[in-house]
Amino acid sequence: MPLTDLSLAECLAYRPVVPEPPDLDAFWAATLEEGDAGGDPVGRFEPVRTGLALVDTFDVGFAGFGGEEVRGWLHLPAGTSAPLPCVVQFQGYGEGRGLAWQQQFWAVAGYAHFVMDTRGQGWGSLPGATPDGAARAAGEPSPITWGLRSPHDYYYRRVFVDAVRACGVLGGHPMVDADAVVVTGASQGGGIALAAAALVPGLLGAMVDVPFLADVRRAVDVCGVPPYADLATVLQHRPWMAEAALQTLSYFDVAALASRAAAPALFSIAMMDPVCPPSTCFAAYHRYGGPKQLRVYEFADHAGGEATHLGEQAGWLASLLASR
Amino acid sequence: MPLTDLSLAECLAYRPVVPEPPDLDAFWAATLEEGDAGGDPVGRFEPVRTGLALVDTFDVGFAGFGGEEVRGWLHLPAGTSAPLPCVVQFQGYGEGRGLAWQQQFWAVAGYAHFVMDTRGQGWGSLPGATPDGAARAAGEPSPITWGLRSPHDYYYRRVFVDAVRACGVLGGHPMVDADAVVVTGASQGGGIALAAAALVPGLLGAMVDVPFLADVRRAVDVCGVPPYADLATVLQHRPWMAEAALQTLSYFDVAALASRAAAPALFSIAMMDPVCPPSTCFAAYHRYGGPKQLRVYEFADHAGGEATHLGEQAGWLASLLASR
Amino acid sequence: MPLTDLSLAECLAYRPVVPEPPDLDAFWAATLEEGDAGGDPVGRFEPVRTGLALVDTFDVGFAGFGGEEVRGWLHLPAGTSAPLPCVVQFQGYGEGRGLAWQQQFWAVAGYAHFVMDTRGQGWGSLPGATPDGAARAAGEPSPITWGLRSPHDYYYRRVFVDAVRACGVLGGHPMVDADAVVVTGASQGGGIALAAAALVPGLLGAMVDVPFLADVRRAVDVCGVPPYADLATVLQHRPWMAEAALQTLSYFDVAALASRAAAPALFSIAMMDPVCPPSTCFAAYHRYGGPKQLRVYEFADHAGGEATHLGEQAGWLASLLASR
Amino acid sequence: MPLTDLSLAECLAYRPVVPEPPDLDAFWAATLEEGDAGGDPVGRFEPVRTGLALVDTFDVGFAGFGGEEVRGWLHLPAGTSAPLPCVVQFQGYGEGRGLAWQQQFWAVAGYAHFVMDTRGQGWGSLPGATPDGAARAAGEPSPITWGLRSPHDYYYRRVFVDAVRACGVLGGHPMVDADAVVVTGASQGGGIALAAAALVPGLLGAMVDVPFLADVRRAVDVCGVPPYADLATVLQHRPWMAEAALQTLSYFDVAALASRAAAPALFSIAMMDPVCPPSTCFAAYHRYGGPKQLRVYEFADHAGGEATHLGEQAGWLASLLASR
């Protein structure tokens, strides 16, 4: 696969104007306040039998957006008896939390590891268990288009609130060190992690890979595959809706939100990524508000730095914790 | 494109066992009764300005499944002042009723022509306006998978009821001859038309092209493209759900329902159809309970007989009306 | 689908040098004069039974290029008894006039509607009935390559003359208002409409969608699919012919001809069009000689603005007629 | 690539009923008689400079069907001064005779080697120089569809006559041994070679590779790529024409004609051929009327036995000549 977007030199210099609605912060403040009004702030943690001797796993339910229950898995090193730093992981497009034994890397590394389900998704090889309470409008075939008519109805409003509340719930768990919550994710998960980094005060860090939902207007022009292409398809057949849709998206563009973040972050970007064009990921990186490091994978596609980068993350996180 | 399925000779002889749950008729009787409990039985008809001199068009809303409003367009020859036979048209997968001036063939032919929106779809070149009230469960990316866990929740339960009620509402319209309601549709629309033919007593006729949702178990084995392939994808990642899913589908297989139909029907089937494999369409045709005619398009793909068949339908319908 | 060509800002500023042979106008003057020499200027109009109550349809034959009979359908609102404005429609690549009941939109809208067959094409879902009298030379697999060796032999010389004569014949029809002939078409049809707008004096208007044969030299460099790609393929294997071919094409490039047009025009261009790259359509638009309006569909592929744009056209045409 | 058709065992046993019109032989007798009426029986041979020291090449023009000039190249070993056996080669779909220095294998092998142009084709990497005199009808996009409406107009009627006359003209050339004319070709060329073997008495032999136009009705059902797929496409959009088209094709099916041949033949068939399905080639082979040998390439696609088979042919031809 060749370069899918600007060259590395161009990306390093790319500083787009990402449209920010004047009430962006007010929107999110109101949204979170509204979110806080509902549901049990503690969550439900039920041990599950996975047959894995080294990790204890709990089926988690907590009150997400609108108080709707959002599911996840909490993995702890077997027999954990004192609070641990916690990695909160968000999933890629179409994915859910998976089966209980599917993703345990950060627990095996010695941390509390929470995998949050993505509401209404989970149809691929990582099945999900969380519905999205909103009804299906006409003309909205996939998550990036759900509720596109207004910021209030947009799907990621609910998902970002879920993520914020997950950080809160996990921070309050007795086996989690509330001062050491780190968010992570790739693609959609990277976008959600960026949103969480912008909206959750006091995170210890963020690990963001090939993030989705950044610099969206450009992404739609540059990218020929779903999810971004689904947006183009919907607007192709409903051109009258384009202006409102772009207005909606401006409240959720993680390149805009990134400037609100303060926690240290490790980013990765892939130069041959056809799904999340590298320039759009750079837009988020350049605007990120906290201390930041970047690994560029010049020959990688949307899989990014793969196991190599996982090793980088493990080292970066260990250093971050050691430097407290 | 070559043959996508059995040869014509094999299709003509193909008589599969289509599984019918013992309570199939009871299920539908109860469903329709439940449906009848809700909503205004008359519907709302608001004239719209399309700029088309020869056809009067009305924006229709009527109480579909659960009393939820379903939209549609009613087209009448301009200045219609006496009841006309009515063609009720159902749409293909992903399609809605379209824009008011998109599909008016049967009105131009001199009939009342109703185009029913398909709830929660309408994202392609025929936009829709009807939401589907059910929330989004996890693991259900596209209509054929919505609510797959149980017959009660399955999406087409709602759609088929919408179709039944549409026939009733239109039959009650003052400019429609209640004894001359004909259903039609291609692909998903053909499947819905078959369901309507099975569930609505007293229809004058049915025109069914390359129907979807027939002989579904075989279709999933034979067909490599959506929508059937979406079913395979979901069951690939959730194998534990396959049995329940197939059980659910047995209540909606239009090859099973077809035997309940009594109205005269004109079918078309395309031998090089990669979307609705011809053998599965033949399964529905062979089991159809009413008088039936068939046009086979040996060299056609899923587009079927196209304008040629439209001409066939116009002739068949004129004869049907003339023979009353 | 992402952008297939320059960005919108770049397209709006794009003013290419489109090569014009010095004898371009002389060539067309001579060609039309030669054309006028042959054939019956009135045409043949035979009523056909379509079974459509609201529209009267006539099978038309008229003397096109070289006096060869060109076919078409004339649709009139049923019982038309006074001259109407007339929309003359040209078809896309590979298409012909279709079956008699396939395309009647403008008649349903209340106009005389003429659909001109495209000689020697009509192999797709809109079958044709008009042969192209020229013999098949070697090395010319598809219409864009037929007769490429010289302007005199080039296929579109014959087609453009057919279009000019169609406008004349229709203008002379008793049920057509000769002062209110409007041409329209998409893709190849848009190119032909532009040629007609340039070559027919006194047209009332032109509606041109995603036009083909504009800025051809650039199109071949930018576009990877037929028809433009057929040109590249032929010149790949016959590199010695490239210079003459490009010279031939310069007589038919509708971006060059567009500057000769004077009638008001409504254009549409799609920014994600892989078939007629938007920059090449803008080249024609920018050079168009008459009053002009433009609708840009930023997320559309070669299907352009679809039904939405049809509505725009209906409104534009009504206004145009009202402003007379 | 996997098997594209029946297994080898099934192919070896495959004996289809290939429909033969009752007047098949009369049709060809009349056609050839009509053909003989026109044109110079000798041909024109002009030496060309190719810069190749070992081969003398002549640009040939002879009177083909209807007396129309058909072109070709005659290659002779440099300085040939006595009659040689002659290999007459027919070309694949879309190909022409090529450039003068492109195909000289049989001359290098020591024979007279004639490469016949295919009228109206030659748009690929083997350019052609021979037009096809017939005008372009509507709805006939590629050679397999040209003139499909009737046997009299069908394109291959002209091509097969060209081939017959080429054998005659070459047999009459002073440097050719009239008793040692061998025809050869692959794909379309194999089909033409079979037709020539059936229609030209006294050929010494035929070398037929992966022949096209055999068992055509089955080929269209089995094969998903052009040229056969072009036939399906045309009949998809013109279903009313299918019966006449199949009737036309029955006069040109080389599986039918093959039974008329008497010369010894060497066939090759490829089991993974997606273009000319192996069963259809076997249909021709099994019905071939003369002594025959077969090489099956079990793992080959439409390229067949490639250079390996060329070696087989050279050996077979040498033996054939030695055994005279």
Place this chain on the structure above:
Amino acid sequence: MPLTDLSLAECLAYRPVVPEPPDLDAFWAATLEEGDAGGDPVGRFEPVRTGLALVDTFDVGFAGFGGEEVRGWLHLPAGTSAPLPCVVQFQGYGEGRGLAWQQQFWAVAGYAHFVMDTRGQGWGSLPGATPDGAARAAGEPSPITWGLRSPHDYYYRRVFVDAVRACGVLGGHPMVDADAVVVTGASQGGGIALAAAALVPGLLGAMVDVPFLADVRRAVDVCGVPPYADLATVLQHRPWMAEAALQTLSYFDVAALASRAAAPALFSIAMMDPVCPPSTCFAAYHRYGGPKQLRVYEFADHAGGEATHLGEQAGWLASLLASR
């Protein structure tokens, strides 16, 4: 994706004749004896720092075929101090042992877990570290073709010996229970696991998913993608080599070897697998010599039962150990 091969009912009944050379057992006895002659039987185990707290990982080197060092990772639950059952895992085509922290499932489950590198592969997302000592012959582009000319030179002769020796070396490790060695793998890894099950006496069990190299002759006819398609491609261009190649493959067909196995086995087969056609996997399953269970995934592609099946394996393995 639809069925890629026979139906489930046909697969359950499929009992092919898999050719077995008369000296098959002698060949493998001699090969293993030859293998035993070289290299250190103990292996080298060097601890590596992965940063994962719960698992101790060792970089392993042992004497594989010809005494050449083969690498792998041994993962043990951190602080293991007594022998554990051991899962020996073989990798898929193109994969190697990966990075040290990539695959640790069975260690997390509480077992010793050894991941064997596949010599000369490891170019995908699971990088490898083991060269293959043989030189590159001409005409052998990918592993399935390496050394195809003779059983003695064939690549999998070396790989299968590596696998046998890995089982021996691991069985001798102080933290491994020598009576509880289980082999596992998917695709190529499944084929290697089957070979190991046939060639290593005393294994406790085998977990075999969608195995490669079974019923190879049929696989090449049925399968259109690599690796099997690479075999077809090579034999297409070297038809003279086909007989010897098939003879070579008969010594390595795991459907033949499977009958030599005695350990209990859990198989999985996917009915929509385009890479390892299900019938060929069934051929191996049906001939497997030991007690066996099977999970069929009717809607799965080559990914098979994914995490669901991993759960099945964990349960099966726990039962197997419990029943000792």
Place this chain on the structure above:
Amino acid sequence: MPLTDLSLAECLAYRPVVPEPPDLDAFWAATLEEGDAGGDPVGRFEPVRTGLALVDTFDVGFAGFGGEEVRGWLHLPAGTSAPLPCVVQFQGYGEGRGLAWQQQFWAVAGYAHFVMDTRGQGWGSLPGATPDGAARAAGEPSPITWGLRSPHDYYYRRVFVDAVRACGVLGGHPMVDADAVVVTGASQGGGIALAAAALVPGLLGAMVDVPFLADVRRAVDVCGVPPYADLATVLQHRPWMAEAALQTLSYFDVAALASRAAAPALFSIAMMDPVCPPSTCFAAYHRYGGPKQLRVYEFADHAGGEATHLGEQAGWLASLLASR
């Protein structure tokens, strides 16, 4: 196919910095010296029976890199008895020398014609016969990646030495005019020809088509298909290796080596080449050290100028010889 890279105007102006390691010349001097140390400098020439009367062919073996035997075919006009100019041809990626009768153009043109096998390749339609003595390392799936870790081990080090030695051996053949050795090749063969032109003093000329291995760093960024894409794939999964790999490639980039060449050269470049992007070919052309001519094929893909260019080459070579 559209332009795959920069426009022609941009290519003509493109003067990239191609990284040259400071010891580039020393590296090659040492490499060639090392090469000269081994093997028989004369070669082995065994006549083979091809059945072609006009050309005598010899199976050649000579000492290539490390003294390993490299094979080839020498074709001479039958009965050659005095030294002739010699064309030494190198092959494309995956190709070998082919069968003895596959490529004889330059012999038919009257020259000595040597076709050199490419070690370890030859799996396509031009089979090879020369192994590559190096063992298979892990993670190196195709020739462009073999030995990528260091210049010393890199595959093309061996191939370029083979090419240099081939020129020497042929120059010493009694039927070859040692002062008239010309190298040629397309794609990989063009790259090898360029390397030979740089490393062999005293060549008469070089004919270089669409050369591979030029401006490699850019090629990997621009090109999405193998072989360049294989490089990206390998570095995607082994990002830690990228720096060393690029360092290795800098010793073999023929755009760097081209400046060392002095013989007159005829280049061809195709503007729609997706395999060897035209800008990278221009990089080599612009830097070529000797007198040079260029043919640009503006509409050609990687097949370049095909038979047309072969004619150009024949004329250019004749002139070159005539001008001595």
